[in-house]
């Protein structure tokens with residue numbers, strides 16, 4: 541298989557994002573991988589939710605990081621999407637990984653609110669990710685270079701390759717410089733970019749020259765998918781394009 545299809549927040553076009561219902565739909569519809577968002581509750585439990593506040597995707601109010609896990613678990617994370625999903629809960633990272641343990645999907649947890657994570661939080665995250673049931677399929681991602689650098693420094697076994705999201709390149713030569721730096725800092729193998737920034741073949745060639753597989757987020761129409769594939773993109777993060785590989 542040449543193209544990896546990554547379910548963005550699960551199969552979020554047909555089920556509420558970042559819930560086990562969306563994960564289940566992604567598995568059933570043949571996704572090769574799953575992406576979801578992770579941030580900490582007030583009592584330092586990694587929970588799967590995208591926004592810094594709970595309003596958009598639950599029936600609650602307030603900041604995620606002001607709520608304990610028990611408070612988050614009281615919220616309904618499905619009703620906003622459809623009453624068919626009433627009763628869906630915000631999963632913890634542990635629950636999300638447990639749900640995927642018997643699949644062969646690759647797993648891309650994206651760290652949100654990265655400044656909230658202390659070294660102790662990162663150490664607990666590394667222990668969780670290093671479980672042999674998912675360790676070799678799991679790649680942590682973040683927009684925060686600082687978080688990824690702290691993660692790399694603490695992940696002494698180097699089992700979990702971090703994934704850098706988005707460099708917003710100014711020019712192909714700036715981009716090539718960024719990739720050179722990334723490779724020397726982290727021996728990176730994967731990079732994901734906002735898909736509209738990948739319309740310049742020179743950018744993808746620069747990543748191939750460095751032996752870095754480039755992915756694109758978030759691609760929701762077939763035309764864009766085919767164009768990006770022709771350009772050499774190896775990974776598509778999508779809300780809806782399953783069965784495209």
Ligand code: G3P
Pocket residue numbers: 548575577590650705732757758777
């Ligand atoms: O995979 C990257 C993509 O998920 C980043 O954007 O806002 O959907 O987390 P966002």
Ligand code: CA
Pocket residue numbers: 575576577650
């Ligand atoms: Ca994300």
